[in-house]
Amino acid sequence: MYKVARYIAGRKLSGDKRYPLVLMLEPLFQCNLACSGCGKIDYPKEILQKRVGLEDALRAVDECGAPIISIPGGEPLIHKEMPQIVAGIVARKKFVYLCTNAILLSKHIDEYKPSTYLTFSIHLDGNKDRHDESVCQEGVFEKAVAAIKLARDKGFRVTVNCTLFNGEDPDDVAEFFDTAMELGVEGITVSPGYSYHHAPRQDVFLGRNASKQLFRNIFSRQRRPSGKPAWSFNHSALFLDFLAGNQTYQCTPWSNPTYNIFGWQKPCYLLSDEGYAPTYKTLIEDTEWEKYGVGKNPRCDNCMAHCGFEGTAVNDAFSNPIKALLTSLRGPRVAGPMAPELPFEYTDGGARFAAVTAIPVSDIKRVSRGP
Secondary structure: OHHHHHHHHHHHHOOOOOOOOEEEEOOOOOOOOOOOOOOOOOOOHHHHOOOOOHHHHHHHHHHHOOOEEEEOOOOHHHOOOHHHHHHHHHHOOOEEEEEEOOOOHHHHHHHOOOOOOEEEEEEOOOOHHHHHHHHOOOOHHHHHHHHHHHHHHOOOEEEEEEEEOOOOOHHHHHHHHHHHHHOOOOOEEEEEOOOOOOOOOOOOOOOHHHHHHHHHHHHHHOOOOOOOOOOOEOOOHHHHHHHOOOOOOOOOHHHOOEEEOOEEEOOOOOOOOOOEEOOHHHHHHHOOHHHOOOOOOOOOOOOOOHHHHHHHHHHHHHHOHHHHHHHHHHOOOOOOOOOOOOOOOOOOHHHHHHHHHOOOHHHHHHHHOOO
């Protein structure tokens, strides 16, 4: 936290309006699972076999300059040069979160060395039945739990990353968070699932209002006198408060730029059809950022993912430290009126209503036309 705070303070003192907080380094799209909410797995075979090489990966790290590197996928452990990529990032004293479904972790774990700068971020979307349903394969939860225990026994830092979808039961999610803490992980990264256009199933995603109410219901369970360990999240307090509907935030996609096999992805990790930039500099300077965000683009309206809004929350914390401190002490507010939504600037109100409620635009338009 100290190193990241020092980095942000330096960028602000330099007058930078758009600076990276986390680089999403996506070295491949290939995966050994086919999760129902994934937007990466429908690429053709020749694309799935492509890789970002060691030299290009480290060049992107240096070019971007972010203090934190998140390595998603696909499944990064499939990449033959991943140990060298991670070692290169650690040597630069940047914090790397290696995101994995953990199926291959026991096979490859001895290729990595424990470090303050390296964290294995294990994908878990809930307890056994819920997670295995989410990844569309039985037995994956047990493998992930075993991998968490193995990594911790070997001295590695471990977190879990959790995506919540439509139909979640707040009690089940609370029980899962208890389980994660009992496993001894440092924290939980959590977000509502983004409705990828290419995902195999579209009925699994939450609408914006549904996401806020779900998180309120979940956070309220933490206050029960259960005797369970307190939940630790790998997020700022204001981002969690945003998830509970208490902050009105616009996303800052430049805070989490993405580099993958195609180059620097415009504008963010979640939108993959908007083109690519050849360099980080051109990504920042040439992307029409004003065209993206809540109320600016229908594809953005339903998004509350951390890769879009954590940077906003961190910036708010720097601008309003007392508010951030009080929010951290009390936790997310779980009752009372929610913060207002941002106004929308495009003309298709049906698309806006669809984004907020998760009702298909076609259904709304069909009804609104009348006889």
